[in-house]
Amino acid sequence: MLSLFGWIWGALVGLFAIQILMGALFPRNIVLSAEGFQVSGLRRRPLVRWSSVERFWVLRTPLFSYVLYALTGQLRRENFGLWVFRGLPSEADGRLLPVYELKADALLEVLHDWKTRYG
Numbered sequence: 001m002l003s004l005f006g007w008i009w010g011a012l013v014g015l016f017a018i019q020i021l022m023g024a025l026f027p028r029n030i031v032l033s034a035e036g037f038q039v040s041g042l043r044r045r046p047l048v049r050w051s052s053v054e055r056f057w058v059l060r061t062p063l064f065s066y067v068l069y070a071l072t073g074q075l076r077r078e079n080f081g082l083w084v085f086r087g088l089p090s091e092a093d094g095r096l097l098p099v100y101e102l103k104a105d106a107l108l109e110v111l112h113d114w115k116t117r118y119g
Contacts, residue, residue: 028097030107034118037111039096048094050119056111058104059095065104067111068092 028041036049054070071093098104 030096032110032114036118037114050115053115053119056108056115058108059092060104064098066098067096067104067107069094069096069111 028039031038031040033047036047036052038047039045048069048071052071054072056067056069059066059068070091096107102110
């Protein structure tokens, strides 16, 4: 008979395996268009319009670098959940994970260029 620790360990390994499998089957992509950008993966996220983005910047951590973005004042949503549960600074309204083909600094340049051109 398995102990409680065994069941918990098995559940965690199973969840990790499912996450790895879903990431392989549905890789995250970022789609840039004249209207804005959209992140897709397992499900497609809403379009973020260039005109609604106030700024982009890079957050560097010991393991990864993320591109964060802040929305303009009137479109800013309550970001308490992002701040607490995802560990983002309170001024960030979203992040782009480091799973795309570009490193964070290169992605930041591309996003700035597209925002300048179409925003």
